[in-house]
Amino acid sequence: GAATMKRSRAEEAMAPLARSTGAELLERRERDLALASAYNGGQNLTQIDDKSLKKLLTSLEKKVNENLELRSKYPNDPEKFMHSEVDLDIEVRNLQSLATTPHLYPALVRYEATALLLPLLQHVNRSITVTTIQTISELIEVEEVEFATEFTSDLLRNNVTDLLEEALYKCTNEKGDDEEREIVSSILSVIECLVDHQSSVAESLQEKKARGSVLHWIVNRVGVDHANDSNRTLSSEILAIMLQNSDRNKKIMVHELNGIEVLLQAIASFRKVDPVDSEEEEYLENLFDALCACAMLEENKEELSKAEALELMVVMMKKRPAARLPAMKVCNFALTACGLLCENFVSAGGLGLLFAFFMGKGSSKKTKAFEMQELAISIIANLLAFLGAGPKRNRVLAKFAEQHCEKLDRLVELWNEYSEKLGKATDDLAGDDDEEYLELLDSGLYVLQQLALVKAFLWASGDVGIQKRLVFVMEQYGHSLKDISRVLKRQFGFMYNDSETKNTVSEGGEEAQKNKLKKLIDIIEYNYDE
Numbered sequence: 265g266a267a268t269m270k271r272s273r274a275e276e277a278m279a280p281l282a283r284s285t286g287a288e289l290l291e292r293r294e295r296d297l298a299l300a301s302a303y304n305g306g307q308n309l310t311q312i313d314d315k316s317l318k319k320l321l322t323s324l325e326k327k328v329n330e331n332l333e334l335r336s337k338y339p340n341d342p343e344k345f346m347h348s349e350v351d352l353d354i355e356v357r358n359l360q361s362l363a364t365t366p367h368l369y370p371a372l373v374r375y376e377a378t379a380l381l382l383p384l385l386q387h388v389n390r391s392i393t394v395t396t397i398q399t400i401s402e403l404i405e406v407e408e409v410e411f412a413t414e415f416t417s418d419l420l421r422n423n424v425t426d427l428l429e430e431a432l433y434k435c436t437n438e439k440g441d442d443e444e445r446e447i448v449s450s451i452l453s454v455i456e457c458l459v460d461h462q463s464s465v466a467e468s469l470q471e472k473k474a475r476g477s478v479l480h481w482i483v484n485r486v487g488v489d490h491a492n493d494s495n496r497t498l499s500s501e502i503l504a505i506m507l508q509n510s511d512r513n514k515k516i517m518v519h520e521l522n523g524i525e526v527l528l529q530a531i532a533s534f535r536k537v538d539p540v541d542s543e544e545e546e547y548l549e550n551l552f553d554a555l556c557a558c559a560m561l562e563e564n565k566e567e568l569s570k571a572e573a574l575e576l577m578v579v580m581m582k583k584r585p586a587a588r589l590p591a592m593k594v595c596n597f598a599l600t601a602c603g604l605l606c607e608n609f610v611s612a613g614g615l616g617l618l619f620a621f622f623m624g625k626g627s628s629k630k631t632k633a634f635e636m637q638e639l640a641i642s643i644i645a646n647l648l649a650f651l652g653a654g655p656k657r658n659r660v661l662a663k664f665a666e667q668h669c670e671k672l673d674r675l676v677e678l679w680n681e682y683s684e685k686l687g688k689a690t691d692d693l694a695g696d697d698d699e700e701y702l703e704l705l706d707s708g709l710y711v712l713q714q715l716a717l718v719k720a721f722l723w724a725s726g727d728v729g730i731q732k733r734l735v736f737v738m739e740q741y742g743h744s745l746k747d748i749s750r751v752l753k754r755q756f757g758f759m760y761n762d763s764e765t766k767n768t769v770s771e772g773g774e775e776a777q778k779n780k781l782k783k784l785i786d787i788i789e790y791n792y793d794e
Contacts, residue, residue, distance in 0.1 A: 312365050320358060321375050327352040328380060335388070349389050356384065356395050360402040366411035369403075373418045382419070385427040390443055393431060397450035400424075404457045416461040425468055428454060429478050438495065445495065452498045459505050466509040470516050479506060479513060483521045486551070488530045492544050500550035507557035514557055518564040524571045527555045532576055535583055545586075552590030559597035565605055568598055574608040581617050588626055592639040599646040601777070606647050610656040618643055619663050623674055638711050641678070645714040648721040649780065661725050669733045675718060676734070680741040682712040701758055716751040720784040723748075723791070749788045756781050 312320070331348040338344035359377070362368060372378075384396040400419065404412050428451050435444045455478065458465045469478040485499040506513050517523035531551050539545040555573070558564050568574070577591040577598075595614070598605045618640055620626065626636030644660065651657035664672040685708050701709075722730050723745070738744060760778050 312362060312368060314368065314371050317362070317368055317371055318375055320355075321377055321380065324352075324355040324359070324380055327355045328384070349392060352384075353392055353395050356381070356392065356399050359399050363402045363406050366406045366408040369411040369415045372403075373414060378415075378418045378422045378424075382422050382424060382427055385424075385431055390447060394443065394447050394450055397428075397431070397447065397454055401450060401453045401457060404454070404461065409461070412457075413461050416458060420458070420462065420465065420468075425455075425458070425465065425478065429469075429481070432478065432481050433476065439491070445493075448495050449498065452495060452502060456498065456502050456505070459502065459509065463509040466506040467512055469506060470510075470513050479503075479516065480521055482506070483517065483523055483526055486530060486547075486554075487526050488533045492540070492547070494543060497543050497547045497550070500547050500554065504550045504553035504557060507554050511561055514561045515563060517554075518558055518561075518567050524555075524558060524564070524567050524573065527551055527558070528571055528573060528576055531555070531580065531587075534587065535579060538584065538586055548587070549590060552587075552594060555594050556590075556597050559594055562601065565598065565602045569604050569608055572608070574598060574605055574614070575612040578609070578612040578614045578617065581614075585627070588621075589632055589636055589639075592621065592626075592636055592643070596639050596642050596646070599643055599650065601646075601650060603650045603652055606651045607656055609643075610647070610651070610659060615659060615663060619671060622671065637678075641711055641714045641718070645717045645721075648718060649777075661722065661727065661730070664722055665727070665730060669730070672722070672730065672733055673737055675715060675722075676737040676741060676743075679712070679715045679719065679738075680743065682708045682715065683743070683747075686712065698758070701754075713751055713755050716748045716755075717784070719748050720752060720788055724784060724787045745788050745791060749785055752781065752785050752788070756785060 327348065331345060331352045334345035334348050359381075362372065381396055381400065384392055387393050387396070404416050404419075406412050431447065432451055435448050438444050438448050455469070459469075470480075471477055482499045482503050486496060486503055490496050507517060531548065534548055539548055559568060559573075574595060577595050580587040580591045595609060599609060621633075621636045622640040622644065624633050624637050626640070627633040647660045648657070651660065664675070686704065705713075719734060722734060735745065738747075756778075759781075760774075
C-alpha cells in the first residue's frame with residue numbers, strides 16, 4: 265500500500281549512507297527526516313493525558329540513550345547511528361503536541377522533561393538542536409501563561425539561558441548557512457518568550473561568560489553591518505525589551521558595549537532612505553525603542569551628549585517624516601532632568617520643528633499629529649524647566665511672543681481643551697485616591713500638568729507683555745492663574761508629599777525639582793487675587 269511505498273522510499277533515501285562521508289550524511293539528514301516523518305506521522309498522539317505523556321517521555325529517554333550509545337560505539341560510522349537520530353528527532357518533535365494541552369505542564373515538570381531536552385541543545389547533529397529549540401519555543405509560546413510560567417521556571421532552574429547562549433556563539437556563519445540561520449532564529453524566539461514570561465531573565469542575559477553574553481551578542485547583531493533579515497529584526501526587538509526591563513542592562517549597554525554608537529549608526533543609515541519593507545520598519549522602530557530605554561537613565565545622558573544623539577534626532581525629524589514620532593520620544597526621555605541635553609537640542613536647531621509640532625503640524629495623520637503635539641508640550645516644559653538662564657532659554661520663551669503670540673494663544677487653547685476633556689475630575693484634584701489619580705494622568709491630566717508648567721514658567725519669566733497676554737487669553741476661556749496653581753499644587757502633593765509615591769521621582773536632583781516647583785506655585789499664588 266501507500267505506507268509501504270513511503271517506507272521503501274525512505275529506506276531507499278537512506279541507502280547512500282554507506283557510501284557517504286559523515287559531513288555529507290549530516291547535510292542529507294533533513295531530507296531523510298522529511299521522508300521518515302511521512303511514515304512515522306501516525307505515531308503522533310492526538311489526545312494526551314498524564315499516562316500517555318509519561319509514555320512519550322519514556323520513549324524519548326530510550327531514543328536519547330540509544331543514540332548516545334550508538335554514537336559512542338561507532339563514532340566514525342554514521343550509517344550505524346543516523347537512523348537513531350531520525351527517530352530521536354521525531355520523538356522530540358512529538359512533544360510539540362503538548363502545546364495544545366498546557367494543563368499537563370506540571371506533569372512535564374514532574375517527570376523531569378527538561379533534564380531530557382536541554383542536553384540535546386548541545387547535540388552534535390545541528391538538526392536535532394534546531395528541533396529541540398523549536399520544541400521548547402512551541403511549548404512556552406502558549407496563551408495559558410500560568411502553565412507556561414511553571415515550565416519556564418523549570419527551564420531556567422536547569423540553566424537554559426547558558427545553553428542557549430552557548431548555541432548562539434557557535435553560530436559563526438549565519439549569513440552563509442541556512443541551518444545556522446534557523447538555529448539563531450529559534451534561539452531568539454525562545455529568549456523572547458523567556459523574557460516575556462519572567463522579566464528578571466533580562467538581567468541574567470547580560471552576565472559575562474568567557475565568550476561574552478547574550479546581550480553582547482544581540483547588540484552586535486543589530487548593528488548596521490548586518491543585512492536586513494528577520495533575525496536582525498527579532499534581535500532588535502529583544503534588545504529593546506531587555507533594556508526596558510532592566511536599569512542594569514541600560515548601564516551595561518551604554519558604558520560597556522558601546523551601545524549608543526551602535527544604535528545611532530544603525531538609525532543614521534536611514535537618514536536618506538526610508539525602510540524598504542515592513543521588516544526594516546519594525547527594525548527601525550525597535551532601534552528607537554532601545555534608544556528611548558537608554559535615554560531614561562540619568563547615568564547615560566552624558567554619553568548621549570558625547571555621541572550627539574540629539575543632533576541625529578533633529579536630523580531624522582527634518583529629513584524623514586516617518587521617523588518624527590519615535591525621534592520625538594527619544595528627545596522627550598533624553599531632555600527630562602538634563603540641562604546639557606536641553607542645550608544640545610536647542611543648538612541642533614530643534615526649536616523650529618518642535619513648535620511646528622506643538623501647533624499640530626507634525627503629521628497629516630490626525631492621531632499621529634496629536635501624539636506628536638503632546639510630546640512637544642512635554643519637551644517644551646522640559647526645556648523651560650532644565651535650561652539655565654541665558655540665550656538658549658530666552659529663545660524658547662521668545663517663541664511664545666512671535667507671530668502675535670500665536671503659540672501662547674495655542675497654549676491656552678490646549679489648556680482649555682484638556683480641562684474640558686477631564687471635566688469635573690480636575691475640580692477634585694485634592695483627593696487622596698492614588699489609583700484614581702494615576703488613571704487621570706493617563707486620561708490627559710499629565711498633559712494638563714505640562715501645560716500648567718509651561719504657563720507658570722512663562723509667567724515667572726517676568727515678561728510683562730507675555731504676562732498680560734496670558735491672563736487675557738485665559739480669561740476668554742473662563743480660566744485664571746488660580747487654575748494653574750491648583751493643578752501644580754496637586755502635582756506637588758502627589759510627587760513629594762504622598763509617602764507611597766515618593767519613588768516616582770529619582771533621588772538625584774529631587775530636592776532641586778521640588779524647590780523649583782514650589783517656587784513656581786508661590787509666584788503664581790502671589791499674583792492672583794484671592
